[in-house]
Amino acid sequence: MASCVQVERLLQAYIDDELSQSERVILAQHLSECRACVETLRKHQRMSATLFEAFADHRLDRGISDAVLDNLPEMAHPVVIEDMHGLNWRAKHPLYRWRTAARLVPLAVGMFLVLATTFLAYKWPDPLPGANAIGVVTYRAGSATCIEDESTDRTPAEVRAFVQRGQYYETGEDSTLMLTLAGPTQVMLNANSRIGIYSDRRVSIEKGQIWMDIGRDGRLFKASTPVGEIVVFGTAFSVEVDPQVATVTLARGDIQVQTAPDDAFRQLKPGQQVDMRLGEEPSIPREVDVEQVKGWTSHIVADRAAVTRFQRVIQDRRKTSEVSGQMVYVVPEWGTLSVPVKAIRLCWRPGSFGPGRCAYDVYVYDELNDPLFKTHVNPITFAEAEDNMCEIAVPNGPISGVKLLHIRLVPDYRVGDIEMEFTDVIAVGL
Amino acid sequence: MQFEDAQLVARCLQGDTDAYGALVTRYERAVYATAFYYVGRHGAAEDIAQESFFAAYRNLPTLKDPNCFGRWLKQVTCRTAANWLRRHEKRLKHETPLPSRRTVSIEDARQGPDHGLERQERFERVQKAIDSLPEQYRLPVVLRYLQELSYDEIAVFIGASRDEVRGTLQRAARQLREVLADLSVVNAEEGDANWHPASK
Numbered sequence: 001m002a003s004c005v006q007v008e009r010l011l012q013a014y015i016d017d018e019l020s021q022s023e024r025v026i027l028a029q030h031l032s033e034c035r036a037c038v039e040t041l042r043k044h045q046r047m048s049a050t051l052f053e054a055f056a057d058h059r060l061d062r063g064i065s066d067a068v069l070d071n072l073p074e075m076a077h078p079v080v081i082e083d084m085h086g087l088n089w090r091a092k093h094p095l096y097r098w099r100t101a102a103r104l105v106p107l108a109v110g111m112f113l114v115l116a117t118t119f120l121a122y123k124w125p126d127p128l129p130g131a132n133a134i135g136v137v138t139y140r141a142g143s144a145t146c147i148e149d150e151s152t153d154r155t156p157a158e159v160r161a162f163v164q165r166g167q168y169y170e171t172g173e174d175s176t177l178m179l180t181l182a183g184p185t186q187v188m189l190n191a192n193s194r195i196g197i198y199s200d201r202r203v204s205i206e207k208g209q210i211w212m213d214i215g216r217d218g219r220l221f222k223a224s225t226p227v228g229e230i231v232v233f234g235t236a237f238s239v240e241v242d243p244q245v246a247t248v249t250l251a252r253g254d255i256q257v258q259t260a261p262d263d264a265f266r267q268l269k270p271g272q273q274v275d276m277r278l279g280e281e282p283s284i285p286r287e288v289d290v291e292q293v294k295g296w297t298s299h300i301v302a303d304r305a306a307v308t309r310f311q312r313v314i315q316d317r318r319k320t321s322e323v324s325g326q327m328v329y330v331v332p333e334w335g336t337l338s339v340p341v342k343a344i345r346l347c348w349r350p351g352s353f354g355p356g357r358c359a360y361d362v363y364v365y366d367e368l369n370d371p372l373f374k375t376h377v378n379p380i381t382f383a384e385a386e387d388n389m390c391e392i393a394v395p396n397g398p399i400s401g402v403k404l405l406h407i408r409l410v411p412d413y414r415v416g417d418i419e420m421e422f423t424d425v426i427a428v429g430l
Numbered sequence: 431m432q433f434e435d436a437q438l439v440a441r442c443l444q445g446d447t448d449a450y451g452a453l454v455t456r457y458e459r460a461v462y463a464t465a466f467y468y469v470g471r472h473g474a475a476e477d478i479a480q481e482s483f484f485a486a487y488r489n490l491p492t493l494k495d496p497n498c499f500g501r502w503l504k505q506v507t508c509r510t511a512a513n514w515l516r517r518h519e520k521r522l523k524h525e526t527p528l529p530s531r532r533t534v535s536i537e538d539a540r541q542g543p544d545h546g547l548e549r550q551e552r553f554e555r556v557q558k559a560i561d562s563l564p565e566q567y568r569l570p571v572v573l574r575y576l577q578e579l580s581y582d583e584i585a586v587f588i589g590a591s592r593d594e595v596r597g598t599l600q601r602a603a604r605q606l607r608e609v610l611a612d613l614s615v616v617n618a619e620e621g622d623a624n625w626h627p628a629s630k
Contacts, residue, residue: 012603013596016574018581047607051575054556057549058472059576060462060479065454068483069447076488087440091494 002026007037011044133162134200135181136310138302142175144189160306162313163197170194171208178300180310183215188297202413209240211297214253220411228259228276231410237268238293249273251290256363256408257282258374267369339429340398344407346377347389349421356383359415362392367404379415391428398430435586436496443490454483457500459577460587461507467572468511470557478514482507501589559609567602570595 007030013019014027031038090096137157144157149166157169163179169189171177177189182200189195193208204224213236214221221232225239225246235253239246248257250268257276258265264281268274272285273293344362348355356379364372373395381390405427411419433452441449458479465478486506493502515522560568569588573579581599585592
C-alpha cells in the first residue's frame with residue numbers, strides 16, 4: 001500500500017495523464033481508500049484548471065509553419081551533408097578544425113623563413129668603409145706615396161685616405177706627411193722618410209726623420225729601426241734614422257731604446273737625446289733643445305675633414321683597455337740590498353690565463369736608472385711554474401752594491417695578446 | 431511515418447524546405463510558448479516565434495549535433511526573444527499595459543465590462559504566481575499550461591529527461607497550488623467529487 005507522500009508525487013502526472021499503467025492502478029487503489037489524498041487531488045485539479053483557463057486566451061491557435069515557409073531566408077552557408085556519422089563525429093571532436101590548420105604550420109614556418117632570409121639579404125648593411133683601417137692620412141705637403149705590403153705599386157698618399165695594416169709610407173724631397181693612427185697617435189714624416197705600419201701600436205721607421213706623438217690608450221707602442229727598437233709608454237719623441245745611426249730625442253714621457261742585436265738598452269728622460277748604432281750600446285744620453293729638433297713639424301696642421309673622418313670611423317670603435325706595459329719598482333724587504341741579488345721572483349694571481357700563452361721582457365735598472373740586465377720570460381716558464389710564482393736568475397752572476405732595483409715588465413705581443421696579472425715582484429738574495 | 435529530428439535537419443541542409451516545415455510544425459507550440467514566457471503578449475510572441483524559426487533556418491549549418499535540434503532551437507528562441515526585448519525596451523517602458531482586445535471575447539463583452547476585467551486580473555495573478563517560482567520551473571510550467579505540451583515534448587525541447595520534467599512540474603504544481611489557493615476558491619463549489627483523469 002503506497003503512502004500518502006508517495007501518492008502525492010503522482011498526482012500532477014495523473015492529472016496530466018502521464019502515469020504508467022501500474023502507477024495509475026496504485027493511485028486509484030489509494031484514492032479509493034484515502035479521503036485526504038482525494039482532497040489534495042481535487043486541489044491540484046482546481047489549480048491546473050485555473051492555469052489552463054488563464055492561458056486559454058493566449059494560446060497559439062493556428063500553425064505558423066506556412067507563414068515561416070513563405071518567408072524563409074537564405075541559409076547562411078549551405079552545406080551538403082554526406083553522412084550523419086561524420087557530422088556527429090565532428091560535433092564530438094570540436095578540435096577537428098584546428099587539426100587542418102595545424103597541418104599548415106610547417107609550410108607557414110618555411111615560408112616565413114624564406115621571406116625573412118630574403119628580407120635580411122636585401123637589408124643587411126654593407127660593411128663600413130674603412131672597417132679594417134687603423135688610421136687616416138691627415139696632412140700632406142709635396143709628394144708622398146703609399147706602398148702596399150705585398151706589391152711594389154706606388155699610389156699617392158691622399159689626404160683622408162685610410163691607413164691599413166701592412167702599408168708603407170714614403171715622402172719625397174721637400175714633402176711632409178702626417179698619419180693619425182688609432183690611439184690617437186700622430187706620426188709626422190719629414191722629407192725623404194719611410195715608415196711601415198704593422199699595426200696601430202707597432203711601426204717600423206726605416207729612414208728619414210719622424211716625429212711621433214703616441215696616444216696613451218694603455219697599450220704598448222713599439223717602433224723598430226734598422227739599428228734597434230724603441231719601446232714607448234705614452235709619449236712624444238723624434239727619431240732620425242740614417243743607415244748607420246738612429247738618433248732618438250724625447251720630448252715628454254718615457255721611452256726605452258734597445259739596440260740590435262745585443263739587446264743593449266737605455267731609458268730616456270724628457271729633453272734627452274741618444275744615438276743608437278748597430279752592435280753598440282746606446283750612447284750616453286745628452287741634453288738637447290727639443291723645440292729645435294721638432295721645429296720642422298710646426299707648419300703641419302691636420303686637415304679638418306680628415307680628422308673628422310678619423311674620429312668617426314677609427315677612434316669610435318676603439319675601447320681603451322686597462323692593461324699596459326708595466327713598470328714595477330722593487331725595494332728589497334730589508335731596506336738596502338745588503339746581500340747580492342741572485343734572482344727576481346715574479347708572483348701572479350692564481351687562475352690567470354697568462355701562463356703558457358704570454359711572454360715578457362724583463363728590464364732591470366739600478367737606482368740611477370742605469371741598465372743592469374735584460375732577460376726574457378717565455379710562456380713555458382710561466383706554465384711550468386708552481387705556486388703561481390717563478391724565479392728568474394740574474395744572467396751574469398749575483399748583483400751586489402745596488403740600493404734599489406727598477407724592474408720593468410714589458411709584454412711581448414708576438415707570443416700572445418693577453419697579459420699576466422702580476423701581484424708581486426721581489427728580489428731574491430743569496 | 432515520423433522522421434527523427436536529425437533526419438529532417440539533414441534533409442533541410444540538402445535544400446528540402448518541406449522538411450523544415452515539418453520541424454516548424456513539430457516545434458511551433460514550444461517556440462511560441464517560450465517566446466510568450468519572455469514577452470508575455472500574444473502578438474509579440476508570435477512574431478518572435480517566426481523570427482526564431484527564420485534565425486534557426488539561417489544558422490542551421492552551424493548546428494553541430496542534429497539530434498539536439500530541439501534544445502538548440504530553444505537557445506535560438508531565447509536569444510531572439512532577448513534581442514526583441516532589447517530592441518523594444520524603450521517602447522515597452524512607456525507603454526500603458528492595456529488588456530488586449532483579443533482577450534475580450536464576444537461572450538465576455540456581453541456579460542459586461544467587469545467580467546473581462548476579472549479574467550484579465552486572474553491572468554495577471556497567474557503570471558505573478560509563475561514568476562514567484564524558482565527560475566528553472568517557470569518555462570516547463572508555461573510550456574505545459576500554455577500549449578499543453580506533453581512531458582516528452584517538453585523534455586526534448588528543454589534538453590532534460592522525462593522524469594526530470596515530471597518532478598519539476600510536480601514540485602511547481604505544489605507551490606502554485608499554495609500561491610493560487612484563494613484564486614481557486616472561485617471554482618471550489620462546482621463539481622466536487624467528479625474528478626477524472628484529463629485525457630488528450
